[in-house]
Amino acid sequence: xxxxxxxxxxxxxxxxxxxxxxxxxxxxxxxxxxxxxxxxxxxxxxxxxxxxxxxxxxxxxxxxxxxxxxxxxxxxxxxxxxxxxxxxxxxxxxxxxxxxxxxxxxxxxxxxxxxxxxxxxxxxxxxxxxxxxxxxxxxxxxxxxxxxxxxxxxxxxxxxxxxxxxxxxxxxxxxxxxxxxxxxxxxxxxxxxxxxxxx
Numbered sequence: 001x002x003x004x005x006x007x008x009x010x011x012x013x014x015x016x017x018x019x020x021x022x023x024x025x026x027x028x029x030x031x032x033x034x035x036x037x038x039x040x041x042x043x044x045x046x047x048x049x050x051x052x053x054x055x056x057x058x059x060x061x062x063x064x065x066x067x068x069x070x071x072x073x074x075x076x077x078x079x080x081x082x083x084x085x086x087x088x089x090x091x092x093x094x095x096x097x098x099x100x101x102x103x104x105x106x107x108x109x110x111x112x113x114x115x116x117x118x119x120x121x122x123x124x125x126x127x128x129x130x131x132x133x134x135x136x137x138x139x140x141x142x143x144x145x146x147x148x149x150x151x152x153x154x155x156x157x158x159x160x161x162x163x164x165x166x167x168x169x170x171x172x173x174x175x176x177x178x179x180x181x182x183x184x185x186x187x188x189x190x191x192x193x194x195x196x197x198x199x
Contacts (some may be wrong), residue, residue: 001031001032001034001061001063001065001066001196002018002032002034002035002057002060002061002063002064002065003021003032003034003035003064003065003066003067003192003193004031004032004034004035004037004053004054004057004064004065004066004067005017005018005021005022005026005034005035005036005037005066005068005072005083006037006066006067006068006072006073006075006079007036007037007068007069007074007117008048008069008070008071008072008073008093009070009071009093009096009099009111010110010111010113011069011070011072011112011116012038012112012114013036013037013038013113014036014096014114015036015069015114015184016181016185017067017090017098017181018036019067020185020186020189021034021067021185021189021192022034022036022187023186023195024189024190025189025193028041028189029193030191032075032193033061033083035057036051037050037053039076041110041112041117041119042119042125042127043096043121043128043129043132044125044128044133046075047075047078047132050075050079051079053081054079054085058083062065064083064085065086065087065088065196066079066080066085066086066087066088067087067088067090067192068087068088068089068090068092069090069091069092069182070087070090070091070092070093070155070180071093071096071099071159072092073087073089073090073091073093073094073134073185074092074093074094074096074133076089076092077089077092077094077136077144078132078135080139080140080143080144081138081139081140082134082198084140084143085143086143086144086145086170086195086196087143087144088144088145088146088147088161088192088195088196089145089146089147089190090147090182090185091146091147091148091149091152091154091155091157091160091180091182092146092155092160093155094133094136094159094160094163095133095159096129096133096146097126097129097130097133099155100121100125100126100129101135102128105121106121106122106123107120107121107122108120108121110124113143122172123152124146128130141166141167141168141169141170142169142170143162143170144164144169144170144171145169145170145171145172145173145191145192145195146160146164146169146171146173147173147182147188148161148173148174148175149162149174149175149176149177149178149179149180149182149183150174150175150176151176151177151179151183152178152179152180153179155180157174161174164198168169168178170195170198171191171193171195173188
Protein backbone atom coordinates (compact mmCIF):
# COMPACT_ATOMS: atom_id res chain seq x y z
CA UNK A 1 0.00 0.00 0.00
CA UNK A 2 1.03 3.57 -0.72
CA UNK A 3 -0.44 6.49 1.20
CA UNK A 4 -0.06 9.80 -0.60
CA UNK A 5 -0.63 13.04 1.31
CA UNK A 6 -2.17 16.02 -0.49
CA UNK A 7 -1.59 19.31 1.31
CA UNK A 8 -3.89 22.30 1.53
CA UNK A 9 -3.94 25.82 0.10
CA UNK A 10 -0.65 27.76 0.17
CA UNK A 11 1.18 24.83 1.76
CA UNK A 12 3.64 22.19 0.59
CA UNK A 13 4.73 18.58 0.98
CA UNK A 14 6.37 19.65 4.25
CA UNK A 15 2.99 20.40 5.85
CA UNK A 16 2.77 19.59 9.57
CA UNK A 17 0.17 16.83 9.18
CA UNK A 18 2.26 15.20 6.46
CA UNK A 19 5.23 15.11 8.84
CA UNK A 20 3.08 13.73 11.65
CA UNK A 21 1.65 11.00 9.43
CA UNK A 22 5.06 10.05 8.09
CA UNK A 23 6.45 9.73 11.62
CA UNK A 24 3.52 7.60 12.81
CA UNK A 25 3.69 5.32 9.78
CA UNK A 26 7.45 4.85 10.13
CA UNK A 27 6.93 3.97 13.79
CA UNK A 28 4.00 1.59 13.47
CA UNK A 29 3.47 0.60 9.82
CA UNK A 30 6.79 -0.05 8.16
CA UNK A 31 5.07 -2.03 5.39
CA UNK A 32 3.29 1.10 4.12
CA UNK A 33 5.04 3.49 1.76
CA UNK A 34 4.30 7.17 2.43
CA UNK A 35 4.75 10.03 0.00
CA UNK A 36 3.82 13.68 0.45
CA UNK A 37 3.10 15.27 -2.89
CA UNK A 38 4.14 18.69 -4.16
CA UNK A 39 2.19 20.53 -6.85
CA UNK A 40 1.55 23.97 -8.29
CA UNK A 41 -0.35 26.76 -6.52
CA UNK A 42 -2.38 27.10 -9.73
CA UNK A 43 -5.49 24.93 -9.42
CA UNK A 44 -5.59 23.56 -12.96
CA UNK A 45 -1.85 22.89 -13.16
CA UNK A 46 -2.02 21.28 -9.71
CA UNK A 47 -4.66 18.79 -10.87
CA UNK A 48 -2.64 17.96 -13.99
CA UNK A 49 0.45 17.33 -11.84
CA UNK A 50 -1.48 15.30 -9.28
CA UNK A 51 -2.99 13.11 -12.00
CA UNK A 52 0.48 12.36 -13.34
CA UNK A 53 1.79 11.56 -9.86
CA UNK A 54 -1.14 9.29 -8.99
CA UNK A 55 -0.82 7.43 -12.28
CA UNK A 56 2.88 6.83 -11.55
CA UNK A 57 2.09 5.59 -8.03
CA UNK A 58 -0.61 3.24 -9.33
CA UNK A 59 1.94 1.67 -11.67
CA UNK A 60 4.16 1.08 -8.65
CA UNK A 61 1.38 -0.33 -6.44
CA UNK A 62 -2.32 -0.78 -7.33
CA UNK A 63 -3.27 0.03 -3.73
CA UNK A 64 -2.94 3.82 -3.46
CA UNK A 65 -4.85 5.74 -0.80
CA UNK A 66 -4.98 9.49 -0.23
CA UNK A 67 -4.82 11.50 2.98
CA UNK A 68 -5.71 15.11 2.33
CA UNK A 69 -6.34 18.34 4.19
CA UNK A 70 -8.38 21.45 3.38
CA UNK A 71 -8.17 22.28 -0.37
CA UNK A 72 -6.20 19.05 -0.78
CA UNK A 73 -9.37 17.28 0.30
CA UNK A 74 -11.24 18.69 -2.68
CA UNK A 75 -8.45 17.59 -5.00
CA UNK A 76 -8.37 14.15 -3.40
CA UNK A 77 -12.10 13.74 -4.00
CA UNK A 78 -11.63 14.52 -7.70
CA UNK A 79 -8.81 11.97 -7.89
CA UNK A 80 -10.97 9.44 -6.06
CA UNK A 81 -13.74 9.93 -8.62
CA UNK A 82 -11.30 9.31 -11.47
CA UNK A 83 -9.28 6.42 -10.01
CA UNK A 84 -11.68 4.93 -7.40
CA UNK A 85 -9.30 5.60 -4.51
CA UNK A 86 -9.97 5.60 -0.78
CA UNK A 87 -9.45 8.99 0.85
CA UNK A 88 -9.06 10.28 4.40
CA UNK A 89 -10.28 13.88 4.43
CA UNK A 90 -9.13 16.15 7.26
CA UNK A 91 -11.16 19.37 7.58
CA UNK A 92 -11.74 19.32 3.81
CA UNK A 93 -12.68 22.30 1.65
CA UNK A 94 -15.51 21.14 -0.60
CA UNK A 95 -16.34 24.45 -2.25
CA UNK A 96 -13.11 26.28 -3.10
CA UNK A 97 -14.89 28.88 -5.26
CA UNK A 98 -16.86 30.09 -2.27
CA UNK A 99 -13.71 30.07 -0.12
CA UNK A 100 -11.79 32.17 -2.66
CA UNK A 101 -14.64 34.67 -3.10
CA UNK A 102 -15.42 34.93 0.61
CA UNK A 103 -11.78 35.81 1.28
CA UNK A 104 -11.54 38.28 -1.64
CA UNK A 105 -8.59 36.40 -3.12
CA UNK A 106 -9.46 37.02 -6.78
CA UNK A 107 -6.82 39.24 -8.39
CA UNK A 108 -4.85 39.51 -5.15
CA UNK A 109 -1.18 38.53 -4.98
CA UNK A 110 -0.90 35.58 -2.58
CA UNK A 111 2.18 33.92 -1.15
CA UNK A 112 2.62 30.23 -0.39
CA UNK A 113 3.37 29.97 3.34
CA UNK A 114 5.99 27.23 2.86
CA UNK A 115 7.66 28.01 -0.45
CA UNK A 116 7.35 31.79 -0.61
CA UNK A 117 6.04 31.48 -4.19
CA UNK A 118 3.78 34.38 -5.17
CA UNK A 119 0.74 33.83 -7.40
CA UNK A 120 -2.67 35.26 -8.33
CA UNK A 121 -6.10 33.67 -8.65
CA UNK A 122 -7.98 34.95 -11.69
CA UNK A 123 -11.64 34.61 -12.71
CA UNK A 124 -10.59 31.94 -15.23
CA UNK A 125 -9.26 29.88 -12.30
CA UNK A 126 -12.67 30.05 -10.63
CA UNK A 127 -14.39 28.98 -13.85
CA UNK A 128 -12.16 25.89 -13.82
CA UNK A 129 -12.93 25.22 -10.15
CA UNK A 130 -16.67 25.55 -10.75
CA UNK A 131 -16.49 22.94 -13.50
CA UNK A 132 -14.60 20.63 -11.12
CA UNK A 133 -17.03 21.26 -8.24
CA UNK A 134 -19.82 20.07 -10.53
CA UNK A 135 -18.23 16.60 -10.42
CA UNK A 136 -18.63 16.19 -6.64
CA UNK A 137 -22.04 14.44 -6.82
CA UNK A 138 -20.20 11.57 -8.55
CA UNK A 139 -18.02 11.02 -5.46
CA UNK A 140 -18.47 7.59 -3.87
CA UNK A 141 -19.08 8.28 -0.17
CA UNK A 142 -17.96 4.75 0.73
CA UNK A 143 -14.44 5.74 -0.33
CA UNK A 144 -14.18 8.44 2.34
CA UNK A 145 -13.25 8.56 5.99
CA UNK A 146 -13.89 12.13 7.15
CA UNK A 147 -12.32 13.93 10.12
CA UNK A 148 -13.82 17.27 11.14
CA UNK A 149 -13.16 19.61 14.04
CA UNK A 150 -15.92 22.11 14.82
CA UNK A 151 -13.34 24.67 15.94
CA UNK A 152 -12.02 25.05 12.38
CA UNK A 153 -11.35 28.80 12.13
CA UNK A 154 -10.79 28.79 8.34
CA UNK A 155 -13.63 26.66 6.94
CA UNK A 156 -17.24 26.26 8.05
CA UNK A 157 -17.30 22.58 8.95
CA UNK A 158 -21.08 22.38 8.42
CA UNK A 159 -20.62 22.33 4.62
CA UNK A 160 -18.65 19.09 4.85
CA UNK A 161 -21.01 17.80 7.53
CA UNK A 162 -24.02 18.27 5.25
CA UNK A 163 -22.27 16.69 2.25
CA UNK A 164 -21.02 13.59 4.04
CA UNK A 165 -23.98 12.94 6.35
CA UNK A 166 -26.19 11.93 3.42
CA UNK A 167 -25.37 8.35 4.38
CA UNK A 168 -23.03 5.66 3.18
CA UNK A 169 -19.76 7.34 4.13
CA UNK A 170 -16.94 4.92 4.95
CA UNK A 171 -16.02 6.60 8.23
CA UNK A 172 -16.87 9.81 10.03
CA UNK A 173 -15.56 11.75 13.02
CA UNK A 174 -16.67 15.17 14.29
CA UNK A 175 -14.99 16.62 17.35
CA UNK A 176 -15.82 19.77 19.30
CA UNK A 177 -13.14 22.43 19.44
CA UNK A 178 -9.91 21.88 17.59
CA UNK A 179 -8.65 23.99 14.69
CA UNK A 180 -8.24 24.05 10.92
CA UNK A 181 -4.82 22.45 11.39
CA UNK A 182 -6.60 19.59 13.21
CA UNK A 183 -5.40 19.30 16.79
CA UNK A 184 -3.89 15.98 17.92
CA UNK A 185 -3.84 14.61 14.38
CA UNK A 186 -1.46 11.84 15.45
CA UNK A 187 -4.40 10.25 17.32
CA UNK A 188 -6.22 9.69 14.02
CA UNK A 189 -3.49 7.98 11.99
CA UNK A 190 -4.34 4.47 13.24
CA UNK A 191 -8.00 5.01 12.28
CA UNK A 192 -6.96 6.21 8.82
CA UNK A 193 -4.77 3.16 8.23
CA UNK A 194 -7.50 0.84 9.51
CA UNK A 195 -9.96 2.36 7.04
CA UNK A 196 -7.49 2.09 4.16
CA UNK A 197 -6.79 -1.57 4.94
CA UNK A 198 -10.48 -2.57 4.87
CA UNK A 199 -11.64 -4.31 1.69
